[in-house]
Amino acid sequence: MPNRGDRGGAKTRARIAEVASELFLERGFDDVTIAEVAAAAGVSKVTVFSHFERKEDLLLDRLPDVVDIVRTAVRERTGDSSAVETLRRTALAFAEERHVLSGLNGDIEPMMRTVTASPALIARLRAFAYEIETELAAELATDPKFSGDSTLTAALLVAAYRTVAVETVRRRLDGDDLTDVATAHRQRLNRAFDAVEHGVHRTAASA
Structure with a gap:
């Protein structure tokens, strides 16, 4: 399950989603990797997946x-x-x-x-x-x-x-x-x- 944790965790999750959305809208969803999202957000791939179960959820998190x-x-x-x-x-x-x-x-x-x-x-x-x-x-x-x-x-x-x-x-x-x-x-x-x-x-x- 995604870790929605404390306030700091919520901020990290929001930051990852924001960065991912920018990349997806700029380059297309299928052409952006999780590793690229993680690097742009300044976190690890493990951190991304601790907040989002699927790559699709990075854009469809609502x-x-x-x-x-x-x-x-x-x-x-x-x-x-x-x-x-x-x-x-x-x-x-x-x-x-x-x-x-x-x-x-x-x-x-x-x-x-x-x-x-x-x-x-x-x-x-x-x-x-x-x-x-x-x-x-x-x-x-x-x-x-x-x-x-x-x-x-x-x-x-x-x-x-x-x-x-x-x-x-x-x-x-x-x-x-x-x-x-x-x-x-x-x-x-x-x-x-x-x-x-x-x-x-x-x-x-x-x-």
């Missing part, structure tokens, strides 16, 4: 946050809000904030281009989608407020969000106006979550 965000949203929802509706609100809040994980951050195009140019990074994103789907299914399965098919619902939610995100990235890389992209992103999110919500209700009713 991805693990998604699991915690989703888990917290489901667990801490209040009243009669469904898990799907709660996750919709979370996704829309990301869009409103132009959070980096929404794909709407104003400075994210260079990273998007780096990711789409690397088979290794694309494969890591696909693997992470499966990981979050598994985590979400497990969370829904133990949620007393949820009565649907947890595995199916998790798969539909992840697929729906991924579809919206991919289209948003495509439009960003095509140079479309960011305001228009953000508006379309929110509209597509609502349509995607509507489709999942209605499908889940029909499935539960017919079970």
Whole structure:
């Protein structure tokens, strides 16, 4: 597991990620080695791997946050809000904030281009989608407020969000106006979550 240690360790981790990202964006992910990242950051390869399990995590180090965000949203929802509706609100809040994980951050195009140019990074994103789907299914399965098919619902939610995100990235890389992209992103999110919500209700009713 990565060593997220004390404050000094967190600073080292942030420094390594910053240096690695600069190198990847400048030269391409596949053309930069861990040894080069370590040398540029002034640390050893062992130190790099004590903070990051995979080379891909040096650039995609925000991805693990998604699991915690989703888990917290489901667990801490209040009243009669469904898990799907709660996750919709979370996704829309990301869009409103132009959070980096929404794909709407104003400075994210260079990273998007780096990711789409690397088979290794694309494969890591696909693997992470499966990981979050598994985590979400497990969370829904133990949620007393949820009565649907947890595995199916998790798969539909992840697929729906991924579809919206991919289209948003495509439009960003095509140079479309960011305001228009953000508006379309929110509209597509609502349509995607509507489709999942209605499908889940029909499935539960017919079970």
